[in-house]
Amino acid sequence: MLQKVKDITRSILAEKQADGVLGLIRGQWNIIQPHVFDNLRQVDNLVLEPKWLLAKMAMTVLRSSPEGYRLAVIARGCDERALTELVKRNQMEKDRLLTIGIACSKEQAEICLCQRPYPEKLDAGEPVAGVDPFADETTRDLLVGDSRARMEKWARLLKRCIKCYGCRNSCPICVCIPCKLEDEVWVETGVIPAEMISYHLIRAFHLSDTCVACGACQEACPVHIPLVALQRSMREALRQVYGYEAGLDTEMRSPILYDLFKKPAAGQILPDWINSLENDNES
Amino acid sequence: MNPEFIKTICPYCGTGCGLIVKVENGRIVGTYPDREHPVSRGTLCIKGWFAHEFVHHPDRLKTPLVRIGNRFEAISWDEAIPLAAEKLKATAETYGGDAVGGLCSAKCTNEENYLFQKLIRMAFKTNNVDHCARLCHAPTAAGMAQTTGSGAMTNSISDLAGADCILIIGSNAAESHPIIMGEIYKAVDKGATVIVVDPRKTAVAQNAAMHLSINPGTDIPLLAGMMRHILDAGLHDAAFIRERMEGFEELKNFLQAWTVERAAGECGIGGDTIRNVAEVYAKAKEAAIVYCMGITQHACGTANVHAVCDLAMLCGKIGRDFSGVYPLRGQNNVQGSCDMGGLPNVYPGYQGVSDPAAQEKFQQAWERDLSDKPGLTLTEMIGGAGKEIRALYIMAENPALSDPDVNHVLESLAKLDFLIVQDIFLTETAKFAHLVLPAACFAEKTGTYTNTERRFQLLRQAIEPPGEAKGDFEILCLLANGLGIDFPYIHPREVMEEIASLVPAYGGVRFDRLERAGLQWPCPDTYHSGTRFLHEHKFTRGKGLFVTPQYTPPFEKPDEAYPYYLNTGRMFAHYHTGTMTRRSPFLNRELEEPYAEIHPEDAQRAGIREGDRIRITSRRGSIVTAARISERVAKGSIFAPFHFTEARANILTNPVLDPISKIPEFKVCAVKVEKEPYENQGR
Numbered sequence: 005m006l007q008k009v010k011d012i013t014r015s016i017l018a019e020k021q022a023d024g025v026l027g028l029i030r031g032q033w034n035i036i037q038p039h040v041f042d043n044l045r046q047v048d049n050l051v052l053e054p055k056w057l058l059a060k061m062a063m064t065v066l067r068s069s070p071e072g073y074r075l076a077v078i079a080r081g082c083d084e085r086a087l088t089e090l091v092k093r094n095q096m097e098k099d100r101l102l103t104i105g106i107a108c109s110k111e112q113a114e115i116c117l118c119q120r121p122y123p124e125k126l127d128a129g130e131p132v133a134g135v136d137p138f139a140d141e142t143t144r145d146l147l148v149g150d151s152r153a154r155m156e157k158w159a160r161l162l163k164r165c166i167k168c169y170g171c172r173n174s175c176p177i178c179v180c181i182p183c184k185l186e187d188e189v190w191v192e193t194g195v196i197p198a199e200m201i202s203y204h205l206i207r208a209f210h211l212s213d214t215c216v217a218c219g220a221c222q223e224a225c226p227v228h229i230p231l232v233a234l235q236r237s238m239r240e241a242l243r244q245v246y247g248y249e250a251g252l253d254t255e256m257r258s259p260i261l262y263d264l265f266k267k268p269a270a271g272q273i274l275p276d277w278i279n280s281l282e283n284d285n286e287s
Numbered sequence: 288m289n290p291e292f293i294k295t296i297c298p299y300c301g302t303g304c305g306l307i308v309k310v311e312n313g314r315i316v317g318t319y320p321d322r323e324h325p326v327s328r329g330t331l332c333i334k335g336w337f338a339h340e341f342v343h344h345p346d347r348l349k350t351p352l353v354r355i356g357n358r359f360e361a362i363s364w365d366e367a368i369p370l371a372a373e374k375l376k377a378t379a380e381t382y383g384g385d386a387v388g389g390l391c392s393a394k395c396t397n398e399e400n401y402l403f404q405k406l407i408r409m410a411f412k413t414n415n416v417d418h419c420a421r422l423c424h425a426p427t428a429a430g431m432a433q434t435t436g437s438g439a440m441t442n443s444i445s446d447l448a449g450a451d452c453i454l455i456i457g458s459n460a461a462e463s464h465p466i467i468m469g470e471i472y473k474a475v476d477k478g479a480t481v482i483v484v485d486p487r488k489t490a491v492a493q494n495a496a497m498h499l500s501i502n503p504g505t506d507i508p509l510l511a512g513m514m515r516h517i518l519d520a521g522l523h524d525a526a527f528i529r530e531r532m533e534g535f536e537e538l539k540n541f542l543q544a545w546t547v548e549r550a551a552g553e554c555g556i557g558g559d560t561i562r563n564v565a566e567v568y569a570k571a572k573e574a575a576i577v578y579c580m581g582i583t584q585h586a587c588g589t590a591n592v593h594a595v596c597d598l599a600m601l602c603g604k605i606g607r608d609f610s611g612v613y614p615l616r617g618q619n620n621v622q623g624s625c626d627m628g629g630l631p632n633v634y635p636g637y638q639g640v641s642d643p644a645a646q647e648k649f650q651q652a653w654e655r656d657l658s659d660k661p662g663l664t665l666t667e668m669i670g671g672a673g674k675e676i677r678a679l680y681i682m683a684e685n686p687a688l689s690d691p692d693v694n695h696v697l698e699s700l701a702k703l704d705f706l707i708v709q710d711i712f713l714t715e716t717a718k719f720a721h722l723v724l725p726a727a728c729f730a731e732k733t734g735t736y737t738n739t740e741r742r743f744q745l746l747r748q749a750i751e752p753p754g755e756a757k758g759d760f761e762i763l764c765l766l767a768n769g770l771g772i773d774f775p776y777i778h779p780r781e782v783m784e785e786i787a788s789l790v791p792a793y794g795g796v797r798f799d800r801l802e803r804a805g806l807q808w809p810c811p812d813t814y815h816s817g818t819r820f821l822h823e824h825k826f827t828r829g830k831g832l833f834v835t836p837q838y839t840p841p842f843e844k845p846d847e848a849y850p851y852y853l854n855t856g857r858m859f860a861h862y863h864t865g866t867m868t869r870r871s872p873f874l875n876r877e878l879e880e881p882y883a884e885i886h887p888e889d890a891q892r893a894g895i896r897e898g899d900r901i902r903i904t905s906r907r908g909s910i911v912t913a914a915r916i917s918e919r920v921a922k923g924s925i926f927a928p929f930h931f932t933e934a935r936a937n938i939l940t941n942p943v944l945d946p947i948s949k950i951p952e953f954k955v956c957a958v959k960v961e962k963e964p965y966e967n968q969g970r
Contacts, residue, residue, distance in 0.1 A: 024289045033802030036323050037307060038288040056322050065290055070310055073288075146783075164494055165471055166465040166859060167877075170320070170334045186876070194878035196462065196490050196859050204478035224320060226469035227461075228476060 005106065006052055008128040009078060012104050013047050016076050022102050023069075026062050027078035028052065040065060040075075054080070055112055057220045059086035059176035066096055076102035082116075082218030084123035085251025086176035087237055089214050092254045095179050107131045116219050117143065117232075124252065137217075137236055146233045161229050162204050165197040170224035171207065177214040184210065204234070212238040213258040216251040294321055294748040296736050298394065298729035299334045299862050301616030302326060302444065302466045303738025308339055308730060308749050315339040315730055315750055322480070326444055326738065332465035333812035333860055333874065339730070340871035342750075346712050348725035349754025359713075359723065364755065364765070371680075371722055372769030374705040375410070378678035384411035384658070388447065388668040388676045389419045391682035392759075393618030396734025396746060399759040400627040401635060401683055402774065406763060409655045410770045414640050414662030415676070418629045419684055420621050421665040425948035426583040427614040428625055430592025432637070435612075435821070437826025439622060442575070442611035442820040443807065444742045448473035449609035452571030454564075455483045456506060456595065457581015457954075461490035461858035464579075464615045467739075471577070480571070482564050484954070485508060485581060486854060487884075487926055488919045497564065499553040500921055501851050503955045504585055504841035510559075510594040511836070512550025513565035514601055515542045522569035524603025531826065532600055534833035537569040541835040551832045569602045573609035580617070580856065584953035587839040588945040593838035605831070606822035616739035617863075619729075623737030626793070626808070627786070631662030636790030652789055655772075664949040666690065666942070673702025678708045683726065683757060687715035688864035688932060691940040691951040692907045709762060712866050715932055732758040734779045735801060737808070741818070743796050744805040841955035842943045845923060849905060849957035851889070852924040853939055856954075861930040869930070881931035882915040885886035887921045890914065893960060900963040903927065904940040905956050911963060925958060 013025045027041035030051045037222050038061055041047055056083070062077045069075070079087060090096045107129030113121035117140050122131035137143050146157060172178045172185055185191050190202045198204065208231075217239060221231040242248045246259040290311045297304045303940035305324025318339045322329035325381040352359035362370075387410075391403040398419075407416045422430065428438035435441070446472040449454060457606055460468040468491065475481055475494075483495040484506070501509055517523050518539065528535050551969055556668050568574050576599055582591045596605075604610035616622050628635035628887040638645035641659050650657050668676050679700075692698045700706060700719040710722035711728045731752040735743050752758065757765075760779055767774040775917040776782055780798040787794050792809040800813070807817040821827060824841055845851055860877035861868040868874040883903060885895060895901055899914045903925060912927065912934040920926045929936040941956040 031441050033799065035294065035803055037294055037321070038292050040291075042289050054322060056578065061319070063308070064317060068290070068316065070288070164461075164468075166332060166461050166490070167874075168331060168465060169336060170331060174320075193876065194858065194860070194882070197493075223322075223329050224331075226327075226332060227472050228468050228469060240389075 005129040006050070007106055009052060009106060010047050010050050012045055012127055013041060013050060013076070014080070016102065016104070017041065017044055017047070022074040022076040023115055025066070025078065025104070026058050026065060027074040028056055052106060055080065055116075057083055057086075057107070057174070057218055059083045059090070059218070060174060060220070061103065062087060062101070063090055063096060063176065064178065066100060070102055074100050074102065076104060079103040079105055079123055080108055081118065081120050081123045082216050083176075084125065085120075085216035088254055089177055089216060089251040090179070093214070098254065100203040104111060104128070118217070138240070142230070143233050143236065146230060147237055162200045163197050165203070167196045167198045167203070168226060170226065171221035174220040174224035175209055175211070176218065176220060177216070190256060208234045208238070211235060213241060213242060213248070213260040214250050290316070292319070293747055295730065295747045295749060296619070297331070297335045297338055297532060297742045298619050298867070299338065300464055301739035302464050302617060303619060303623055303736060303742060303744055304331055304335050304466050306331070306335060306338060310749050312874040313750055315342050324738070326742070327466050330466060330469060333877070334862055334868060337873045340873060342728055342730050343753070344712075344870045346870060347753045347756070348711060348713060348723065349756055350696055350724040350725060351755070354721045360455040360502075364757070367722060367724060368765045368769045371707050371724070371766055374721070375678055375680065376770065378704060379411045382677050384413040385415060385662075386675065386677040387411040387413060387680070388415035388663060388678070389680045390665060390668070390682065390684045390686070391416060391624055393419050393621035393624045394683045395624070395759050396620065396732070396779065397623040397627050397680040397737060397743070397786070398734045398779035399528050399682070399763060400624040400629045401782055401786050402760065402763040402767070404628045404635070405653060406767050406770070406772065406774075408657055409653055409772050410767070412656060412658050414631045414658050414660065415668060416629060416662060417631050417665040417668065418624050419618065419665065419689060420625050420630070421949060422649045422689060422951065422953070423580060423617045423621060424583055424614055426588030426592045426945060428630070429948040430589045430834075431596060431612070431614070433834050434593060434596035434832050435605070437821055438625070438637070439492055439741050439821070440603055440611075440612060440613050440616070440739050441822060442609070444470055445578070446609045446611065446820065447471050447575055447613065448477070450474050450571070450573045450575040451479050452568055453481045454568055454574065454576045455480060455481065455495070456576065456578045457485060457490050458579030458615055459485070459489040459576050459856065460577065460579070460615060461494070463617070463857050465859070467615060480567055483904040486852075486921055486924060496665050499554070499556055499560060499564065501556055503854060503924070504587075505717040506582055506585075506591045507556045507587065507594050507836050507838040508553035510547065510598050510836070511542060511545035512547045512554070512561040513568065515545050515550070516547050516562045516565040517569045517601060518542060520566070522566065523601045527603030528601070531606075531831055532833060533830045537835050538597060538601070538833040540628065543819040568598070574602065574604045575609065575611055575613055579615045581954060583950060585955065586842055586943050586945050586952040587837070588950045589922065590836040590838070593834040597833050597836065600831050600833060606820070606826070608820060611820060614739070619738070620736040622739055622741060623735070623743075626737055631664055635786060636792055638790070639867065648789070666944060666949055666951060668695050669699050672699035676760040677703065678705040679703055681716060682709045683711070685714045685716045685864040685866060687719065688929065688935055688937060691937055691953060693935050693937045694908045695942065706924045709759060711756070712870070714864070714866055724762055725752075725754065726762065727752035727756055727758040731756075734760065735783065735798070736941070741807045742805040742962075743793075743801055743808065745798065745801040835848065842952060843906075843941055843955065843957040849959045850923070851958050851960055852955055853903065853937045853956050853958040854920070854924055854926045855929045855940060856926060857930070858928045861928065863930065865932065879910045881928070881934035883912045884915050884917045884920045884926040886920050886924065887916050887918060888922055889960075892914045893962060895960070895962050900968050902961045902963055903939060903958050904961070905941070905958045907941070908938040910934040910936065910938050911967070925960060
């Protein structure tokens with residue numbers, strides 16, 4: 005797989021299909037870091053591991069690059085979906101972006117609880133089957149069952165927040181300027197923890213139809229809040245009710261923006277484990 | 288045309304997280320976490336994420352400045368260096384070398400600190416060199432050196448994740464060392480019990496299983512009460528004490544006087560709480576003690592450290608994985624600046640200046656006569672300014688904000704014949720200088736930092752310094768040559784080789800070995816892979832020593848005139864004297880103005896509402912700040928962060944010193960609080 009990615013990278017650079025290729029480089033002393041490849045010799049040191057999300061970096065590289073600059077990104081499934089979502093939301097010009105799609109290993113898919121561990125445009129590697137995140141015990145613990153007990157669990161975890169803004173900074177889709185989390189009306193400044201409702205739920209809902217479950221937020225969280233789990237219910241609801249999944253292609257429109265009042269495509273019944281409000285009302 | 292990503296180390300706290308800075312056209316435009324970094328593993332706190340923001344601030348110093356009357360005038364390096372050299376030389380000739388003092392810096396690299404102390408010691412035959420470690424972990428260096436032989440964190444940061452019980456005393460790691468707090472939460476997620484001892488209900492305390500809100504300055508009674516109960520209940524590690532410890536009888540005698548009930552009375556908590564906590568700690572398989580300024584910044588700071596070590600050694604919870612004693616160092620390189628001999632009583636590697644063998648070794652290596660008389664400490668140098676100290680050379684330190692009783696500090700600085708300040712911004716201290724030298728910041732130089740877990744790490748230059756600013760390494764070499772000392776170094780790597788040749792514990796440290804993950808000292812030779820935890824089979828000093836901790840209550844207690852305790856500290860978005868963070872737009876927007884926390888009941892009694900301007904007064908001075916009404920502080924206590932130049936909390940603090948380490952009692956003094964009259968409310 006690595007050799008194939010190197011070959012593709014070389015041909016992209018040689019044929020000037022792109023001005024740079026964003027990927028990982030193994031430098032002297034075995035140091036691995038993100039790098040924009042722009043000459044053929046460097047490509048010898050290209051590597052694919054560890055999983056290091058590049059979509060956000062790709063966006064910042066493109067934003068500050070001169071007109072006509074084209075960037076290729078070595079993209080895992082989640083990276084590709086994030087980039088697609090950015091293109092769809094006019095944060096990136098489609099013509100300036102290329103991807104070299106690589107499949108994730110089975111181990112990586114299991115670590116991420118990834119439902120689609122491969123990009124739609126796959127260039128290298130063998131795709132492995134997705135993992136059902138709701139089969140995972142820790143996830144179920146957080147998302148299924150008594151709503152009050154879950155609320156306490158979440159409150160305990162979210163109270164750890166040190167307000168590093170790492171979840172927002174690392175999220176490839178979090179691109180709004182100005183950011184609601186910087187609005188003092190919603191998020192009190194100068195104190196930690198960030199409030200559960202106004203910080204974490206604003207962030208989560210803001211991403212409800214764009215989150216591609218790449219895990220960048222969770223990986224950047226110094227205090228180990230399971231942030232991806234916070235998104236899974238909404239992603240699943242959109243999938244089940246509207247057949248919608250963020251980042252699959254640039255045409256599919258978010259039901260939250262377009263179809264919310266239309267009849268859902270896949271029936272009206274919400275899965276019972278996200279129906280916690282009703283349980284509360286009954287009790 | 289394409290941006291470059293360069294790995295380097297965060298310039299803020301002692302955790303030493305890995306940063307990747309994004310460079311475009313010679314400017315740093317962003318910061319990313321380093322996924323491969325052994326400590327931070329792809330995470331950063333708010334300060335780290337925005338570490339690039341101050342780098343290109345327009346306030347950066349770009350040329351040397353000389354004071355002419357009441358203003359500064361730009362001069363060239365060709366004028367500045369001879370001027371500095373001439374003034375320092377003249378002072379030494381007139382008043383003797385001991386009239387010159389130097390403050391090196393916990394913000395600068397190991398190589399720079401090594402050169403700084405070498406310069407002061409060689410050029411002026413004095414040991415008047417010190418730095419802000421005096422104000423943070425001097426008691427750790429002194430206290431742990433006595434008990435274990437090594438004044439450093441015994442274990443690695445990642446070890447915390449494996450502990451079953453973590454006792455946190457006087458550390459608000461969630462705000463001051465957030466990435467270390469993450470390791471503690473890893474342990475919590477595996478079932479560990481976290482116990483927090485802090486007068487204030489800090490963010491750490493809010494997330495702990497138990498919070499002991501003890502009276503300010505009563506750490507020794509608490510620890511003594513715990514030890515007494517552990518002994519009485521037979522929970523101590525008798526075999527460990529027999530084989531590896533000395534001084535047990537003395538400790539037992541000392542504890543005779545400390546019944547749990549007496550301790551509980553002093554601390555203002557229940558005796559059963561002390562017993563419970565003692566049992567949780569002693570019975571845990573692996574138990575760690577994390578401490579910080581709440582232990583050290585007291586007039587009995589060194590004794591506090593003794594008590595912490597005594598507890599760990601009594602239970603045998605030291606010298607192995609996961610357990611241990613974890614002092615969290617504050618500055619990015621405060622461990623290194625101490626290691627490099629930036630202290631008045633030791634050469635690099637804690638080799639005593641009064642030890643004839645060490646003196647001989649450094650005299651031979653440096654080919655100069657050196658003084659065997661320990662120099663003055665930072666607090667003594669500032670106090671003696673204009674008297675025994677006539678000229679002071681300050682590298683990247685800001686005592687005008689960081690020292691206690693700063694009104695007195697300012698008076699002292701003004702009395703100096705000649706003050707050189709070398710910094711990246713015109714700090715409050717630099718405004719008093721006769722000569723200001725513009726230096727490079729973390730992103731503009733190469734060198735090494737040593738983090739709180741003794742890890743040498745490589746700082747990589749990403750961009751050039753602004754204007755004519757130069758790296759401290761280069762400035763020191765120029766000044767040395769101006770003083771007639773040969774510093775022939777071209778690259779900091781050569782300085783590290785010299786350090787390695789003089790300090791056995793760093794003997795194996797070389798720049799190229801630090802590239803991937805750094806090295807934790809001791810690392811005696813180039814085949815050694817570093818040391819994850821200390822004191823495995825024997826303590827650095829041989830046997831561990833129980834030192835009986837003599838309890839001194841805080842020097843000032845609330846009375847009728849000054850009815851509140853004042854506690855000073857930090858908040859999550861700012862860093863120390865705010866030189867960098869307050870110039871970082873994102874961090875500054877988080878908190879632009881100073882505040883002080885007051886308990887709701889106290890506020891109500893004084894007629895103070897949220898946001899009111901209040902005047903806090905101690906016996907040394909007063910500040911005006913905004914009230915933040917909060918149950919985080921205990922009744923009868925005020926908390927003020929010390930980051931703010933417009934309300935310097937250190938105007939209030941008490942300069943009384945710990946007799947051993949000379950640390951001031953920052954954490955406790957008595958104050959009164961008044962609401963400012965209506966016309967000063969600014970509404």
